[in-house]
Structures are given as C-alpha cells and as structure tokens.
Amino acid sequence: MRVLVVEDEDVMAEAVALGLRRAGYAADVAVDGEEALTLTDLNPYDVVLLDRDLPVLHGDEVCRRLVDAGNRARILMLTAAGALDDRVEGLHLGADDYLAKPFAFAELLARVDALCRRTTRAAPPVLRFADLEIDTGRREVRRAGQPVPLTLKEYGVLVELVRADGAVVSAEELLARVWDENADPFTNAVRVTMVGLRRKLGEPVPVETLRGAGYRVVS
Template identity: 65%
Template sequence: MRVLVVEDEPILADAIAEWLRREAFAVDVVHRGDLALERLAVNSYDVVVLDRDIPVVHGDEVCRSVAGGETRILMLTAASGVRDRVAGLGLGADDYLPKPFAFVELSARVHALLRRTRPAAPPVLQRAGLRIDPGRREVSRDGQAITLANKEFALLTELVRADGAVVSTEHLLEKVWDEHIDPFTNVVRVTMMKLRRKLGDPPIVETVAGVGYRIR
C-alpha cells in the first residue's frame, strides 16, 4: 500500500516515513502543498498523511482537492482544539491527529483508514490458506507462521487483496515501491521468487504470462 507524507518539517517527515516503511508501506515524502498536488496528479496513493499548515499551497486546499476520491486523508496539525478538529474533518479529511502524537497511533490510524476503502477491506485478509493481519504484520499459511521481509509482505498483501484477480507488475511497482524505483527494474520478479520460496509448496502464486500474478 502506498502513502504520501506531506509535512514541512523535514525531520518529522523523515521519521514518519521511516516508521511507515517499517510497517511495509511504500512512502513518498514532500514538504510543500504544491508538490503534494503534483504527486497526487501522477501517482495513486491509498492514504495521504497531510500536515495542515504547509507552505505554498495550504493543507486545507490540498485536502479539498483530494476529498471525495479513493485516497484517504489523515490530517496532522499542532492545533488540537475541538473546533480545529471539526474544521479539518469538514474539509473532507477522513481522520485527524493532533501533534505531538505517538507513531504507533499514527500507523494504527493509517491501517484503520485502509480498512475504509471501497469496498471496505476486512481487518484480517484470508485466501487459499493464507491469513494476513496487516495491523500486526503477521502472516501464516495453513496455521504456520511465515516471516517475510517488508516488500515481500507488501507484495503478498496486494495479491491477497485482489481476491483472485490478476495484479499487474506495474500495479505492484506503484503500490509496493516508492517513486524512486526504476520502472524497468526486475525487482518485482526477484521479490516474487523470494516470496514463493517462503510460502512453500504447493505453489500458491500463479504467473499469468504477459499480464501479472494472482493467488489461485
């Protein structure tokens, strides 16, 4: 799943991004509202973590431009009063988190927003003997726990979320890796090989030649 962090304090922005990457999210970071709008115009994000008070284009304007679509908005602000929270939600934000905050609460709120996609995603994903708990970052197959690296976990989550549909390599690059990835890389194929090895036999991920991958 892919997240855009919009925060004008570089140290805080980098800390948020690093925390979310540990949770197996693909994360892009910008420090200004105009750059946020540029990224949103070309990339498909599942969640935007949006500081309200950002330069060039205010966070309120960014929120208005995103609200109503598929992307969920978690608004951050130093203003923690009830009136401020109500105003933020009134702009179209899906959730509101005052600063300072605990990173564990931030990631919990991001996971909660992902469960509010259309159609709503269940808190635990299951298919073909696989069980994935994104919030706890746990994976098992037929009751046996499996330890996955971050990108392997994110890749498998995208495949299970597809519910049997074929997922293209381009979609996986967009959702599992950030904007710095080389579009001509073979990283998806290499990561898929490692994932299949860890999932064991019988093989559960099917390659659809020229199209992508799916969970049988």
C-alpha cells in the first residue's frame, strides 16, 4: 500500500514517512501543493496525508482538485487548526478524515490503516487464498495454520497478490504499489523479493511466474 505525505515541514514529513515505511507502507513526500498534484498524477496512492497550510498551492485546493479528478486515494487532512468548524470545512471539501496537530503517530497509523481498507472492495481484515491467511491488522501471515515470518516488502507483495485473487499482477504494478518513488524502475527488487517470499512460503509454491506478464497466486 502506498501513501503520499504532503507536508512543508521537512523534519515532520520525513519522520511521518519513516514511521509509515517501518509499518510496511511505501511512502513518498511532497513539500508543496503543486508537487503533491504532480505525484498523484504519476503514482497510484491509497492514502494522501494532506496538510492544509501548504505553500504554492493551498491544501484545500489540492483536496478539491483530487476529488474533482476522481482520484481513488483517500484523503486524511492534517492541520494545526483543530476547531470543529475547521474539521467540518475539511470534510466538506471531500477529505475522508481529519486529524489535528499535534497527533500521536499510533493514531495516525490507525487512521491510515482504516482508510487503506476502504480503498479496496470491502476487503476483510483477514485475507485468505487457498491455505494462505493474512491478518492485515496484525500484519501476520500463516500458511496451513503455521506462521510465516516475512520482511515488510515480502509481506506487501503477498498482500497485493492475494488481493488480486489469482489475477496476474505485473512487476511494474508491484513496484508502484509496494515500493516508493525512490525505487529504480530498472531494479530487480521485485524478483529478489519474490525469491525470498517463495522460499519462506514453502512447497508447493503458491506464487506462479508468467514470463513477460507478472505473477499470481495459485492454489
């Protein structure tokens, strides 16, 4: 799952992005409203963490444009203004949620988790495919009832494949969904991650490679 952090305070932006990455998300950072719109045009985000008081283009206008364009990303507005009228105004602009600064990162992460679940079609908190079981709340994976310890990237790739429910997912799609803007488009990160994922999941291997097309889970 991929998140865009739109915040002009560099230290805060990088701290939030780092926390999200440690929680298993791919996270990019934009420091003004125009950059935010550019990145949302280029990348498929699940959630946009949007500060209201942005330079170049105000956060309210960014929110309005994303909603008008039909962007699928959920919008969580962040602002120092926590009054009721401010929260109501943000939601009327089309934001999905609102969080006043200062905030606890644990609460921010819980809200991002909740919004990410809403970007998919009524996905249950526990995903299942054949003998695979993924608890997305605890970020735990089991196969045939046995725990499977995965790295954050291995976990992210497996979630995307299971959510596709047997449909083919290309390496480019996985790179866009699980990594962030710092990933080299020519990297072999997906292939290397897939090797480790297959090894940990064991036999019979539940992930199939379709040469030139991508990957899918098989029962």
